Amino acid sequence: MIENNKENQESSETFNISKYPITTNAFSWSKASIILYLSLHVLSLLIPSVLILTFYKSALNEDIIDNWWRILLIFIDIMAWWGLYLLTSLLFSKLFLIILELIHRPKEGLFKLDNKNTDYYFYCLRISVKKFIFWIWNNFCFPWASNLAFKLCNMRADFKSTMFDGWSDLEFIEYGNNIMLGQGAVVLSSMIIGDHLLIRKVVIGDHVVIGANAVVSPGTIIGSGATLGVWASTHIGQILEHDWIYIGRPARKYKQSKTVYEESKKESEIGTIRRVVDTGEKVPHKVKRYVKKDVVGIAIENLELLYQKWLESEEAKNEKEARKRMKKKFKEDKRRAKNMGE
Incomplete structure (x- = not known):
């Protein structure tokens, strides 16, 4: 058994992937997979159906006139039934996965595409359950729900990662923290090679970005x-070093992330170059960029200006009041002198 695994591993490492399609679906629907898939739907709908029948029995009985207000809450009931369906589906799916993994433990290797092969047969059964989970949660209204589905499939994935735009296999993949799958990106831990199924674990580190497609x-x-x-695209068993940018098919080193960051920072200091579409000429292009300012210093300057304006307004106010007092005093003196003359 150990020698066969070593031979499978060596053959997968030396295999020329360019001759074969690399996104071929490795899953096939057997009778058992279809029965398992339909059973999950039936079991998941069972409890919500009981609640629906109970609702109509209690709310739409002969006392419907007295319970008319209950009909107004029908939308809340529908949301509750939907939520219960989701939770029930997760419960039964997780239970089925545990049972399947206890019967036959998942493993890596190269397996014959034949339902008589127990590794391939149970792989299809597990994937049918996991497809059901993702079918449920991909129709959920929150994008992080797919990350929860990954966790239910015994895959490491945090809720900060952006993974709902890409496509991923559902076994033997370990995702790091804060990763991003671009639109249409594909992460494969299994693929078809000739008449065999290859399964090998994929490890993706923290803060990794996988571009679109x-x-x-x-x-x-x-x-x-x-x-x-x-x-x-990467080839089978390829290792991408940390903090490097890879491009091409197959992926090859382009530049270090730090180098690209320093170049972009330098360009931001000297400006950017714009290419004229008609002539192809490159001309400098000035862009107004955000410049970090001393917020505290600006606040102090503004406070000093406000204080000066306040002083000026107080002086003007005092002068105005003084003029009013002098004018009032002048009128009183004039009236007093007039009274004395009479």
Whole structure:
């Protein structure tokens, strides 16, 4: 058994992936998979159906005139039934997965595409359950729900990662923290090679960015902080070093992330270059960029200006009041002198 596993591993490492499609679905529907899939639907709908029948029995009985207000809450009841359906589906799906994994433990390797092969047969059964989970939660209104589905499928994934735009296999993938799957990106831990199914674990480190329509092949290890460019693809068992940008098919080193950051920072200091579409000429282009300011210093300057304006307004106010007092005193003196003359 150990020798066969070593031979399978060596053959997968030396295999020329360019001759085969790398996004072929490795899952096939057997009779048992279909029965399992339909059973999950029936069991998940069972409890909500009981509640619905109970509702109509209590709310739409002969005393409907007295219970008319209950009809107004029908929308709340519908949301409650839907939520209960989701929770019930997760409960039964997780239970089925535990039972399947206890019967036959998942493992990596190269397996014959035949339902008589127990590894391939139970792989299809597990995937049918996991497809049901993702079918349920991909129709949920919150984007982080897919991350919860990954956790239910025994895959490491945090809620800060953006993963709902891409497509991922559901076994033997370990995601790091704060990763991003671009639109249409594909992460494969299994693929079809000839008449065999290859399963190899994929490890993706923290803060990894996988560009749009990029393909990660089985056995790939991506270091933390690495970036796989748009339309790039890895070969089986490829290792991408941390803090590097990879492009092309198959993926190859382009630049270090730190170098790109320093170049972009330098360009922001000297300005940008714009290419004229008609002539192809490159001309400098000035862009108003955000400049970090001393907020405390600006606040102090503004306070000093406000204080000066306040002083000036107080002086003007005092002068105005003094003029009013002098004018009032002048009128009183004039009236007093007039009275004395009479």
